[in-house]
Amino acid sequence: MTSSTREDLAHRIAGEITLSEDPGATLRKWRTDFEVSQTDLADRMDVSSSVISDYESGRRSSPGIGIVRRLVTALLDVDEARGGSRIRQYGRVLSAGFENDIVYDLREYSTALPIEDLYEALDATEIVRGNRDYVNGHTVINSIQTITRLSNEEFYRLYGQSTDRGLVFTDVTRGEGPLVAMRVVAPTPNAVILHGIDADELWEHAGALAQVDGFSLATSTRDLDDALEALRELA
Template sequence: MSDHDTDARHRLAERMAGEITLSDDPGATMRKWRTEFDVSGTDLADELGVSPSVVSDYEGGRRDSPGIGIVRRVVEGLLAIDEARGGGRVRQHARVVEAGFDRDIVHDLREYPARVPISRVYDAVGATELAPGDDTTVAGHTVINSIQAITRLSSEEFYRLYGQSTNRVLVFTEVTRGESPLVALRVVTPTPSAVVLHGITPEECWEHAPKLARADGFSLAVADGPLEDLLGALREVA
């Protein structure tokens, strides 16, 4: 592991531990992180060398709030399990931490090892294209909460959502019609290669959205369904 990766891992571990320790419900936050890493309670218990009931009791609040020693072991256990599986979740969350964003703004930020067709991304998440763009392939994706991003990020911070390249799919969640994301993109240059408005159907999309997308040269699509399903599908794209 390079020094850069080690630093990113350390910052991620600190964020996880801090979030659990400072939470009003440490057990629920611990369970949330375990779920984020797709680790079963049994697998985490095996990694920690305890019985599954111990993990269950902490997460369910049936034991006293875990001290920093327990929290550190849980965090290191989750990271170790993921790294043994290839480190996909560690890299995913570390990128968000490195970019300086809170997790309630950025759900996922990922670079692909090679460009993939936009159509492949759309097929994976069940998206319907409303306007074609100038590019046919993308090199990554970013999934953001549209309300949080638009109300809290400066134009400079918004640009950092592009990660290593603007040649990516930018997915906006918590969309009602799409006016705000499309207007926001008009003041941020350059634009991404593709935009997905998540949570609406084609009929619910703002009527002027396709026209703005065509004017700025990016592909526009909409997708509905649970956010976790979309995130899971995107992880399988590349």
């Protein structure tokens, strides 16, 4: 892990908290994403855990830049003490050049996993089974931001180290956009999961297009934060 990765991430987290309309909720989002308890964060800052709780709940006024700096430093210190897995993960997203309103999560697994493990984490319903029944990683992306803002070259970087992965599109209404996008991308991922819709709301041509291109297709309506937490446990 390089110092610049940590510094870039620290600036991003601090900026989000400082500019947020609800700084406490933004702090809580990052703390839970790093799987750091209020107690662990407070211990690192040498304050009471009630201080962290009060900031996150809004019982204390919005933290100033000095407090935000201490919060972010403590959060990253805890992760580094545990091996730095979260910093490295976000470093991969940052190094790929994506904003976090486009890519919510991008990671590789230590070993190939059955596609069913990915489905279980997402509480997904399979529509079509593709040619490959395993995944080596996953990428979770905002479908609208991805389709409207990324070029073909940038889209390929969503695959991380391998195309043998699950590509999860969020904020899906019927699925036309992601499935049409897959038609112009080669190679395709092992699985595409459309998040935000039930199977009976899916575009009627989606399954047929997935079969043509040979990838598995599934839908999921699991709460996104819960899904992301479950996906992190796969890595």
